[in-house]
Amino acid sequence: MEDVHHTSVVVWNRSSPHKNSDIQQLEKQQRTTFEHFQGLPERAANVGVHILLGAEPIESLLDKNQHSLFLNICRLKGSTEHEILSRQLAMSTPGGKSFSTTIQDVLRKYSLPSARTLLNDPPSKLKWKSMADKAVSNYWHKEWTSQLSENPSLKYLQIQRRPTKELHNIWQSVRPREHEVKRAEIKVRLATGTYVQQTNAAKINKAEVTRTCQLCNKADENLQHFILDCRELQESRTKGLQMLKNILERIHPEG
Ligand SMILES: [Zn+2]
Known part of the structure; x- marks a missing residue:
């Protein structure tokens, strides 16, 4: 309860919880780490680096944090937070900077139920988890499929069914032996057009x-x-x- 209160105040007091430059910095850091893991050169396309590791982008993790903060408040019926949020939702205008506006965008982005629906009838934690996991997975599947189709150097790379949950088959089939890892490194370079x-x-x-x-x-x-x-x-x-x-x-x- 203390946590929810504290976080919500922080979010409400800032027009945007994260600066774009901070996110870019984090994404760059994440990408470099993922490339090093896989022995990929820097020129490998971002989407390929993520698909191979089945790794969720920073953007997605931040969106999920917003989702869960919102759901926590939805479940606190009768609290001040719930009341403020309900009022903000009623008055929010598109393009605004308040939490109530950004959360509506972030829910719409993943084709999740509207903020009003969730506030009136919040799903249980378990139900929400499976709903949100599926929505996030579908979103990245669609997004990455479209990015793959636009990038000819990635034409041999196939996307996993649950792209942010599963390692690509190239890595999944590797046993912890030096020659197998080396072989997989060649495969990921071939698949990302960087060999x-x-x-x-x-x-x-x-x-x-x-x-x-x-x-x-x-x-x-x-x-x-x-x-x-x-x-x-x-x-x-x-x-x-x-x-x-x-x-x-x-x-x-x-x-
Ligand atoms: Zn030859």
């Missing part, structure tokens, strides 16, 4: 670097050659294909 192939390196460094595949010396090293054609990688490819075939046969025994 430097000889053809790209040659473009950047002009004459100093050859376009030719360093493994077989037979063709230009591009993504197709690396994954499908290079003869030196045939053994690993056959093993991988056999594993894939076994899995598919297990799932669909009829073929």
